[in-house]
Amino acid sequence: MALAFDEFGRPFIIIKEQEQKTRLRGLEAQKANISAGKAIARILKTSLGPKGMDKMLQSPDGDVTITNDGATILEQMDVDNQIAKLMVELSRSQDYEIGDGTTGVVVMAGALLEQAELLLERGIHPIRIAEGYEMASRIAFEHMEKIAQKFDYGVSNFEPLVQTCMTTLSSKIVNRCKRNLAEIAVKAVLAVADLERKDVNLDLIKVEGKVGGKLEDTELIYGILVDKDMSHPQMPKQIEDAKIAILTCPFEPPKPKTKHKVDIDTVEKFQNLRQQEHKYFDDMVQQCKDVGATLVICQWGFDDEANHLLMHRNLPAVRWVGGVELELIAIATGGRIVPRFQELTPEKLGKAGLVREKAFGTTKDRMLYIEHCANSRAVTIFIRGGNKMMIEETKRSIHDALCVARNLIRNNRIVYGGGSAEISCSIAVEAAADRYPGVEQYAIRAFADALDAVPMALAENSGLQPIETLSAVKSQQIKENNPYCGIDCNDVGTNDMREQNVFETLIGKQQQLLLATQVVKMILKIDDVISPSEY
Ligand code: ADP
Incomplete structure (x- = not known):
């Protein structure tokens, strides 16, 4: 920028047109990137x-989130640095694919970066480090398959699934009722699962929450819950064997467009118009009744007159039901969404054994339960809790548990948690390093050290001495040849994670390894950072 004066002596500023760029190259670029990545990992490590620990995040408009879920923390942190964004992306990918292990993957990537920094300082080329990491990650991946175990489950024998979900929930705020919630999650997943194809459509599980009650009141509803009530207080609160018309057309006469003009200058004309309008409503109600509907669920609203008429003609109705809910109701009740009254037929009606309205507490809050549906594959988890933050965190935790249960149905192999799988892989990778004659050997050893970061963080967060605990557990694994020794975070008295029933899914752990290695390799390969400079 430069200061200049015009012919009248008034000052003005000349700004250089071309934006200045800052540029970092070579080792400097790698170090800057590594330290950005490490900074993110450091934040998540304590969770x-x-x-x-939990984190409390406040959004610019004052909303507060308290959470322990890695993906959520990063999502809300609003980071600016591009490398930090890569770490956010990393956690998000884990969330997309697996749904759990979002903190662990970032901690692992942070540890890999930390080790890479040491190697760079020793003069090892980043590409050699990246290659070494790749080899090591393959070794660890295969080793995990070796230590994984398979278990059998069935619709009646789902205890192992519950145990695994409990491990996921044990690190969340809701761990007080982890047994309860884990059972709900497993039952929900089993209800919608296609066990033959080993597939689970999580869209069929709706998670609803309402402030009030206790966390223990959280329930699984074999049907749909809609946060709406009957459109008129005098309509029946309970309908058995309901035949439901699911409508996306409004319950009102067609509106005159602006280009039409209606002149009403006499009383007759007015009455005529009113009668016509009334007839419209009446026809609509009649059309619903003709096909045998005993309940109308409408995407749109209707005015008081229509409401009154519906009540009068004894046709209960629910208005303003969202599109997503409408679809779920259609799936669950085996009905079809009808866009025009003329298209209503008896076959298009949804069927439910019981539709009831339930009031909560002393408030005017009411919800509609649609149960015993024709196609009962859609279920709802209804969360209760003291405040909105608790409900939101419970929703996130349940999401993790649902994902874990789904992953287990897809692939019923597990590894043990508490850092035991990481320690076992670390030992295997360390042993394999000797077989590689090249410089990669150093990177492979560094990978083994990085794997120790997860158990160390677990120990540190539990108030144990990280290095002492880790070395004790590691030597125990080698001495007893037992890959299931981990960190006894809850001071149960045994290191054996089999006895503690701390499980994690094999695919989740493997995905963590792959994703963390991939991102770290990508960061290491960047040797030139060009960015607009800040004024
Ligand atoms: P993430 O978001 O990565 O799932 P969590 O905060 O849920 O992170 O922590 C998961 C880690 O905690 C896993 O490594 C798991 O093995 C470990 N863990 C969970 N429960 C226990 C337990 N009871 N004892 C020891 N480790 C546990």
């Missing part, structure tokens, strides 16, 4: 494990 890992059953004794991990």
Whole structure:
């Protein structure tokens, strides 16, 4: 910028047109990137494990979130740095694919970066580090398959699924009722699962929450819950064997467009118009009744007159039901969404054994339960809790548990948690390093050290001495040849995670390894950072 004066002596500023760029190259670029990545990992590290801390995040408009879920923390942190954004993306990918382990993956990537920094300082080329990491990650991946275990489950024998979900929930705020919630999550997933194809459509599970009650009151409803009530207080509160018309057309006469003009200058004309309008309503109600509907669920609203008429003609109705809910209701009740009254036929009606309205507490809050549906595959988890933040966190935790149960149905292999799988892989990778004669050997050893970061963080968060605990557990694994020894975070008295029933899914852990390695390799390969400079 430069200061200049015009012919009248008035000052003005000349700004250089071309924006200045800053540029970091070579080792400097790698180090800057690594430290950005490490900074993110450091934030999440304290949240890992059953004794991990929670974070409180305030959005610019004042909303407060309290959470322990890695993906959510990063999502809301609003980071600016591009490398930090990569770490956010990393956690998000884990969330997309697996749904759990979002903190662990970032901690692992942070540890890999930390080790890479040491190697760079020793003069090892970043590409050699990246290659070494790749080899090591393959070794660890295969080793995990070796230590994984398979278990059998069935619709009646779902205890192992519950145990695994409990491990996921044990690190969340809701761990007080983890048994309850884990059972709900497993039952929900089993209700919608296609066990033959080993597939679960999580869209069929709706998670609803309402402030009030206790967390223990959270329930699983074999049907749909809609946060709406009957459109008129005098309509029946309970309908058995309901035949439901699901409508996306409004319950009102067609509106005159602006280009039409209606002149009403006499009383007769007015009455005529009113009668016509009334007839419209009447026809609509009649059309619904003709096909045998005993309940109307409408995407749109209707005015008081229509409402009154519906009540009068004894046709209960629900208005302003959202599109997503409408679809779920249609799936659950085996009905069809009808866009025009003329298209209503008896076959298009949805069927439900019981539709009831339930009031909560002393408030005017009411919800509609649609149960015993024709196609009962859609279920709802209804969360209760003291405040909105609790409900939101419970929703996130349930999401994790649902994902874990789904992953287990897809692939019923598990590894043990508490850092035991990581320690076992670390030992295997360390042993394999000797077989590689090249410089990669150093990177492979560094990978083994990085794997120790997860158990160390677990120990540290539980108030244990990280290095001492880790070395004790590691030597125990080698001495007893037992890959299931981990960190006893809850001070149960045994290191054996089999006895503690701390499970994690094999695919979740493997995905963590792959994703973390991928991102770290990508960061290491960047040797030139060009960015607009800040004024
Ligand atoms: P993430 O978001 O990555 O799932 P969590 O905060 O849920 O992170 O922590 C998961 C880690 O905590 C896993 O490594 C798991 O093995 C460990 N863990 C969970 N429960 C226990 C437990 N009871 N004892 C020891 N470790 C546990």
